[in-house]
Amino acid sequence: MKNLLIVAAMMFAFWNCNAQTIQSSNYGTTGYIKSDGTIQNSSYATVGYIKQDGTIQNSSYSTIGYIKSDGTIQNSSYSTVGYVKKDGTVQNSSYSTLGYIKDDGTVQNSSYSTIGYAKGVRKEWAAVTFFFFRFN
Numbered sequence: 001m002k003n004l005l006i007v008a009a010m011m012f013a014f015w016n017c018n019a020q021t022i023q024s025s026n027y028g029t030t031g032y033i034k035s036d037g038t039i040q041n042s043s044y045a046t047v048g049y050i051k052q053d054g055t056i057q058n059s060s061y062s063t064i065g066y067i068k069s070d071g072t073i074q075n076s077s078y079s080t081v082g083y084v085k086k087d088g089t090v091q092n093s094s095y096s097t098l099g100y101i102k103d104d105g106t107v108q109n110s111s112y113s114t115i116g117y118a119k120g121v122r123k124e125w126a127a128v129t130f131f132f133f134r135f136n
Contacts, residue, residue, distance in 0.1 A: 023117040033121050047135035067124045084127045101126045
């Protein structure tokens with residue numbers, strides 16, 4: 001029994017290290033982002049991917065956008081749709097602020113109202129899932 005508990009605890013810890021939960025403002029789980037960039041909905045179905053090179057793909061592996069190293073977010077035609085600043089400010093292509101990704105994972109709209117949580121998720125990845133692309 002003791003070994004079973006140890007194995008269960010190790011599996012739980014391993015799973016938590018590999019996927020971060022995306023939550024709504026009322027802490028309901030809306031999805032997951034795994035450390036390899038796989039985006040899953042709340043039922044664990046894969047809805048997209050963010051590759052290490054910044055390529056954003058839908059579940060069919062079609063490229064729908066790009067995250068550049070400077071925080072620029074582009075669509076599949078390489079047109080800029082927005083920016084994610086180092087401080088977590090998220091802007092559209094016209095530099096109007098859409099919201100903020102805080103260091104603790106809190107996601108806020110431009111009025112500083114909390115719209116969700118993405119604790120442990122890269123700011124650019126959180127911005128892509130909350131502000132720029134719809135993953136269904």
